[in-house]
Amino acid sequence: MNFTLRVWRQDGPTTSGRFEEYPAKNIPDEASFLEMLDIVNEELEKAGKESVQFDHDCREGICGMCSLTINGVPHGPGRGTTCQLYMRKFQDGDVITIEPFRVGAFPILRDLAVNRTALDKVIQAGGFITARTGSAPDANSVPIPKVIADESMDAAACIGCGACAAACPNSSAMLFVSAKAAHLGLLPQGKPESERRTVRMVRTMDDLGFGNCSNYYACEAVCPAGISASFIARLNRQYTSAAAREAVGATTI
Structure with missing residues (x-):
């Protein structure tokens, strides 16, 4: 050819x-x-x-x-x-x-090589948990409903390539951020940092110059891992709730 x-x-x-x-x-x-x-x-x-x-x-x-x-x-x-x-x-x-x-x-x-360090900075802002590390816990010590485990694994499939931001007319990384926040926030081990994670990752994304989501769904169309845009809706709900609680002093981010 x-x-x-x-x-x-x-x-x-x-x-x-x-x-x-x-x-x-x-x-x-x-x-x-x-x-x-x-x-x-x-x-x-x-x-x-x-x-x-x-x-x-x-x-x-x-x-x-x-x-x-x-x-x-x-x-x-x-x-x-x-x-x-x-x-x-x-x-x-x-x-x-x-x-x-x-x-x-x-x-x-x-040429064709770009610096995607911005995605790493978003992860550093909140893509972690404070659960004790060490020996592996017993598989049944923390019961997790299968539907929740499956949804978390769907979000965890994100490979952080940045195609979502490249496809979005606003250069938004919301699909990436929502997937990273969801795969930790859905599980009990990630619940303690859920509010801080959501707010810090979204604000870091904004500070780095990514745009906001306008529901074009171009991100979902090109995502090689097939991440659903429904995670963005989940992130928006979490961010609105956490930011409101922060505003009235009910939580510290």
Whole structure:
């Protein structure tokens, strides 16, 4: 298969960027999108040109580092991460536009690689519990209804790739924040910090420059883990309640 790539090139976060075109020739249809970029980079290096910089790690759909916007869609067509996207999803001769995630809170490091430290800062604000660590407790020592355990596990599936913010017209990270708050807050071990976690994580998200949710549902559409936007509604209810209690002095955040 042969393609024409329109790739965003940018030398650093403070420099201006531009699109450059590269041919991608003789690409196997079973190659992943990242493997296709590897092949293109090998040809660029043979020609004495600088390779395209992009982020990746596990290439197994787990880490979420392969944060590319492909033809305007974070992670490209279909449900999954960029490393799980295969070239058979495209037609021979297609022109493919590749950009980094366009989120103000994710400054571009170089070319297609962005700095997603902002998500780490949101986690640091409240993504933890104060339960004692050490030896594993007995499985039946804290009874948890299966429906609650299942909902918590659904939220915990979030890999923190940032595609939700990249897809949102407001660059909102509410799907990410709501999932991280829910998977801890639903379980009894995470209840003591529930109010503080909710308020601190939402306020940190705002301080870092992410926008607010306007119910476009673009986040849910591109999430590779299939996180439901219903978690955002849950977070909004929790935040309203916790902020009101803080305002009247009923709790300390």
